[in-house]
Amino acid sequence: MRITCPHCGNRSLDEFIYLGDATVQRPDPARPDALAAFVDYVYQRENPVGRHRELWYHNAGCHAWLVVTRDVRTHEIFGVEPAKEVSLSEKTTGAAR
Amino acid sequence: MANRTLELRSAVPELSRNSRIGRQDGPARLVVSEMTGLSVVSIAARKGQSGSLQGAVKKLFKIELPNTPRRVEAGGVAFLWAGPDQWIAITDMAVHPDFDRELVAKLGKFASFTDQGDARTLIRVSGPASREVIATGVPLDLHPRAFQPDDVALTHASHIAVTIWQIDEEPTFVFAVARGFARSFWHWLSDSGSVHGIEVSPGT
Amino acid sequence: MANDRFSIFKVISEALGGHKGWQPMWREPEPKPAYDVIIVGGGGHGLAAAYYLAKVYGVKNIAVVEKGWIGSGNVGRNTTIIRSNYLLPGNVPFYELSMKLWEGLEQDFNYNAMISQRGIINLFHSDAQRDAYVRRGNAMRLHGVDAELLDAAGVKKHLPFLNFTNNRFPIQGGLRQARGGTVRHDAVAWGYARGADAQGVDIIQSCEVTGIRTEKGRAVGIETTRGYIGAKKIGLACAGNSSRVASMAGLNLPIESHVLQAFVSEGIKPFIDTVVTFGAGHFYISQSDKGGLVFGGDLDGYNSYAQRGNLPTIEDVCEGGMALMPAIGRVRLLRHWGGIMDMSMDGSPIIDKTPIDGLYLNAGWCYGGFKATPASGFCFAHLLAKDEMHSVGTAYRLDRFATGHTIDEKGVGAQPNLH
Numbered sequence: 001m002r003i004t005c006p007h008c009g010n011r012s013l014d015e016f017i018y019l020g021d022a023t024v025q026r027p028d029p030a031r032p033d034a035l036a037a038f039v040d041y042v043y044q045r046e047n048p049v050g051r052h053r054e055l056w057y058h059n060a061g062c063h064a065w066l067v068v069t070r071d072v073r074t075h076e077i078f079g080v081e082p083a084k085e086v087s088l089s090e091k092t093t094g095a096a097r
Numbered sequence: 098m099a100n101r102t103l104e105l106r107s108a109v110p111e112l113s114r115n116s117r118i119g120r121q122d123g124p125a126r127l128v129v130s131e132m133t134g135l136s137v138v139s140i141a142a143r144k145g146q147s148g149s150l151q152g153a154v155k156k157l158f159k160i161e162l163p164n165t166p167r168r169v170e171a172g173g174v175a176f177l178w179a180g181p182d183q184w185i186a187i188t189d190m191a192v193h194p195d196f197d198r199e200l201v202a203k204l205g206k207f208a209s210f211t212d213q214g215d216a217r218t219l220i221r222v223s224g225p226a227s228r229e230v231i232a233t234g235v236p237l238d239l240h241p242r243a244f245q246p247d248d249v250a251l252t253h254a255s256h257i258a259v260t261i262w263q264i265d266e267e268p269t270f271v272f273a274v275a276r277g278f279a280r281s282f283w284h285w286l287s288d289s290g291s292v293h294g295i296e297v298s299p300g301t
Numbered sequence: 302m303a304n305d306r307f308s309i310f311k312v313i314s315e316a317l318g319g320h321k322g323w324q325p326m327w328r329e330p331e332p333k334p335a336y337d338v339i340i341v342g343g344g345g346h347g348l349a350a351a352y353y354l355a356k357v358y359g360v361k362n363i364a365v366v367e368k369g370w371i372g373s374g375n376v377g378r379n380t381t382i383i384r385s386n387y388l389l390p391g392n393v394p395f396y397e398l399s400m401k402l403w404e405g406l407e408q409d410f411n412y413n414a415m416i417s418q419r420g421i422i423n424l425f426h427s428d429a430q431r432d433a434y435v436r437r438g439n440a441m442r443l444h445g446v447d448a449e450l451l452d453a454a455g456v457k458k459h460l461p462f463l464n465f466t467n468n469r470f471p472i473q474g475g476l477r478q479a480r481g482g483t484v485r486h487d488a489v490a491w492g493y494a495r496g497a498d499a500q501g502v503d504i505i506q507s508c509e510v511t512g513i514r515t516e517k518g519r520a521v522g523i524e525t526t527r528g529y530i531g532a533k534k535i536g537l538a539c540a541g542n543s544s545r546v547a548s549m550a551g552l553n554l555p556i557e558s559h560v561l562q563a564f565v566s567e568g569i570k571p572f573i574d575t576v577v578t579f580g581a582g583h584f585y586i587s588q589s590d591k592g593g594l595v596f597g598g599d600l601d602g603y604n605s606y607a608q609r610g611n612l613p614t615i616e617d618v619c620e621g622g623m624a625l626m627p628a629i630g631r632v633r634l635l636r637h638w639g640g641i642m643d644m645s646m647d648g649s650p651i652i653d654k655t656p657i658d659g660l661y662l663n664a665g666w667c668y669g670g671f672k673a674t675p676a677s678g679f680c681f682a683h684l685l686a687k688d689e690m691h692s693v694g695t696a697y698r699l700d701r702f703a704t705g706h707t708i709d710e711k712g713v714g715a716q717p718n719l720h
Contacts, residue, residue, distance in 0.1 A: 014613035
């Protein structure tokens, strides 16, 4: 498996560190159901078979956080976006869950 | 208080003297030397100021700061891409003894500048076996098709984070290694290169 | 029943008769329309649960459905180690029950599982690590588990060829559990399958679950590639596919699926007569009876449902091996493979009811499932039969993540790839 970093180009897997599911979003602590929402955020995972949006860190490279969309059965990678851009576009479009 | 002079000391003492390592017959197929006497400054654009910084650098140095992993040089100053909105500037310490302060004075509005002269060790590697030796620890394709003079890569060499760039087609490569890891880096490089014979010449 | 009892007389008579009288180890029945209990997943845990459910708890109308064949999943992909050297109160009694069941297993299910209590040594390399292992050893002994602290000379007696003076990780000693060891993993699957079959359990292979039918909040049966099968109770023991199967009932689990690789070298003469773990270097090793060095290391580290890993981890494991025992440098790697681990968020398993009546869960074994097979099966059988947890497994609740009662042996928090 290799990941094409949008900044550095196609790189070996051993340059990257994995964090996990990129779709979970930290809930608003002021929500009335904040406790349950935080349990979900911290512990519950969809763990899908197939496409998975996930956070990787280009540790031995440009030190950027990346959102990678990957098939977890075949390791085919459909897209790599800088997490900064994903986060900014979610903020402006209100796409966050 | 008495005046004290700071002495410049290499992080890799083995690179401070002429030597021949490993295979002794024939010409050495790997040539290694430490690059000394350089000012190295890291540059990080302030939030939203990357464009202004690039404009100001263009005016001052007559070059475009690269937005891809490339190296550009003009007037004795080289700028290397070092990540999104980050660069490393390298120049002759004799000409620019306080390069970081010089840059802060001129460009401090747009970016942060940090002297890395004592934080990085720069090691130049050339010779016909250089690609083969580097391939034992660097997970990059350095074939001329994929990596050419003035290309830059942030990667690792034998688990040690490095910045690598090529300066000519001989080929000559330069590694920037954190000073604290420089000796481990040399351990790997000398180990991997010894079968080819290594010629070490002291810092230039 | 299809199988005969194994005995020395049977072996001799078969030898004299040209081995023509051996029967298949288990039947291949067609699924019945309904069962009292269906266990989804014919791996070690599912088969052990069916075996104890029938034999100890007297439930007779049981099926185990398996999407592949018996032994195709993690029960045939692990590195065969058994041990009960745990630290936390929720874990120690459970794994010790498992060890005790291992010790009597071959007689119990009349099958040679090649159980070998050759001992396991966890190496330490610093004062702090030694203190941590002293604490672990004390916790074990307080629970009646054997544990022995070795200094460097003590380790040297067992493993003279280790690199004791490695600069980064000099070996200062090890925690040894003499009762730990290895078991022939396939034989565990086959033995439990044969034993369950003998008790009347239907083992239905090539039968993939495609849906879980619920009525009024109660699970009533499973849709499969071989048709609908009704059930009073359904137990899930699906390892790396736990999330996928649970999602068929609308459940979201505190689990991520990760790939763990294992390796075996070409066969060599007897070399390592115990199990060694080099945690600091992500490496552990033992030697199989065939002579192959069986070893592994850490997870690849990313979500995966692919039963194969990537090269950086192979390099990492081999580097760990070379750092620990340079003598293996010229041994050739024969095979490597991957298994899908149901990595729970605290590194400990879940054996519990689910919010859906009639649906029970056995999951989250991370990479420690093999040694747990007998106790996991026993406790799951207890839960399925009595609707309450066996006393040694009460900590393995599904709701412990919400209540804060997580069992984090490694202390790394909700980061499955670090457990």
